[in-house]
Amino acid sequence: MRLAVLFCLFGGLAPLLTGDGGIGVDEYQSRRKALREALKEGVIILVGGSESERGDLRTSFFQEPNFYYLTGWTQPGAILALSPEAEILFIPRRSMERERWTGPKAGPDDAVVAAITGIADVEPAEDFESRLPHLVKAAAKVYSLTTQPAAERLRTLLPLREFGDASNALAKLRMTKSPAEIGLIRRATDVTLQAHHAAWQRIAPGLYEYQIAATMSGTYFEAGCQRHAYPPIVGAGPNAAILHYSANSRRMDAGEVLLMDVAAECSYYVSDVTRTTPVNGKFTDRQKELYEIVLGAQRATIAAVKPGMTLSKTGPNSLYQVALDYLNAHGKDRNGKPLGQYFTHGIGHHVGLEVHDADDKTLPLAAGMIVTIEPGLYIPEENLGIRIEDVLLVTENGAEVLSAALPVAVDEIEQAMRR
Numbered sequence: 001m002r003l004a005v006l007f008c009l010f011g012g013l014a015p016l017l018t019g020d021g022g023i024g025v026d027e028y029q030s031r032r033k034a035l036r037e038a039l040k041e042g043v044i045i046l047v048g049g050s051e052s053e054r055g056d057l058r059t060s061f062f063q064e065p066n067f068y069y070l071t072g073w074t075q076p077g078a079i080l081a082l083s084p085e086a087e088i089l090f091i092p093r094r095s096m097e098r099e100r101w102t103g104p105k106a107g108p109d110d111a112v113v114a115a116i117t118g119i120a121d122v123e124p125a126e127d128f129e130s131r132l133p134h135l136v137k138a139a140a141k142v143y144s145l146t147t148q149p150a151a152e153r154l155r156t157l158l159p160l161r162e163f164g165d166a167s168n169a170l171a172k173l174r175m176t177k178s179p180a181e182i183g184l185i186r187r188a189t190d191v192t193l194q195a196h197h198a199a200w201q202r203i204a205p206g207l208y209e210y211q212i213a214a215t216m217s218g219t220y221f222e223a224g225c226q227r228h229a230y231p232p233i234v235g236a237g238p239n240a241a242i243l244h245y246s247a248n249s250r251r252m253d254a255g256e257v258l259l260m261d262v263a264a265e266c267s268y269y270v271s272d273v274t275r276t277t278p279v280n281g282k283f284t285d286r287q288k289e290l291y292e293i294v295l296g297a298q299r300a301t302i303a304a305v306k307p308g309m310t311l312s313k314t315g316p317n318s319l320y321q322v323a324l325d326y327l328n329a330h331g332k333d334r335n336g337k338p339l340g341q342y343f344t345h346g347i348g349h350h351v352g353l354e355v356h357d358a359d360d361k362t363l364p365l366a367a368g369m370i371v372t373i374e375p376g377l378y379i380p381e382e383n384l385g386i387r388i389e390d391v392l393l394v395t396e397n398g399a400e401v402l403s404a405a406l407p408v409a410v411d412e413i414e415q416a417m418r419r
Helices: 002-017 025-038 065-071 096-102 112-117 125-135 149-157 167-175 179-200 209-222 237-241 285-304 319-329 410-417
Strands: 042-047 079-082 087-091 121-124 141-144 163-165 233-236 257-261 264-266 274-278 370-373 376-379 384-387 390-394 399-401
Touching: 025 065, 025 079, 025 112, 025 167, 042 065, 042 149, 065 079, 065 167, 079 125, 087 112, 087 125, 121 125, 141 149, 149 163, 179 209, 179 264, 179 390, 179 410, 209 233, 209 257, 233 237, 237 257, 237 376, 237 384, 257 384, 274 285, 274 384, 274 410, 285 319, 285 370, 285 376, 285 384, 285 390, 285 410
Parallel strands: 042 141, 087 121, 141 163
Antiparallel strands: 042 079, 079 087, 233 257, 257 274, 370 390, 376 384, 390 399
């Protein structure tokens, strides 16, 4: 509905200006208000992505996630200034020469900017540096994203000012998802599951990993999603034991398993789902044994997810420890040793605007957070890796598995792969 209204009001600019798919102006306003209250002793200055930083000839522009979270603004070159008294959005003046190459852009005088962001004061980005001394005049501190190159430029312009990092305050806000955000992540997850189903119908000995990756990515691009949530990981045989393998170049052979860690980004929000399947449609006895141990660890961990638990590797409420204990108590490697040594990464992470979404690792889980649960075993000497990863919404008393519609049991996977 929002996109239709914008199109009626502003014609052909609208599809270029909105990427939210359903987040309202009032939500962006409330996010900015919460951040201003958290950092109320200072002025917050966030610099959005430029076309050279957030996209190039091969990867089209997409907005810096924190900037998008606060504004919904998807065009390059913008700057946001927040103080206890005011909100100002700086965007570049229109350039017909640039627009011949990259398409129409809104300018600071276009009413569409306020309609999308809820910010009434919109000024030319070209005036930002001359306005900066006045913006920070009464501020005790200037907050920015200190790890970004733009922060160094701000320090150069304001050499006598004290700077603080806005990252942790933003992370705390981003950890708990609104109903609109949950809906967008559900959408990305549903499309991701379609991609996995499509892959299962194509997997066969003799095909290459990149052919499966192409089938999966084509599915979510066809559904209208804009990007990969992360580079697709499609690894067969020994490549399944490489955690962030992304070459996707090897031929798959019968008797191997294929690990597919592939997900979509739709309207700036992502999912993250992994399944491990037999290349020829049927697990060997050893593959089945290890797979069911990983699945048991995942089920035990999912059952333990609730507010107050943590994703950390230590502590009394550690979900990682639940998975590790299960793996060590079930099955052995070829030398008779426990399997936990082959679980070489964390149990999960937050998901949202980024696949490893912003978080404050000192905080436990709470209702409204969305995380992954992804135990795995990676055993190079057995020529395989197994990971099972699902996306969960933490609820008041437990969790909802958003990706539950994708089969996970051995018999279900083998049945789904039959053609």
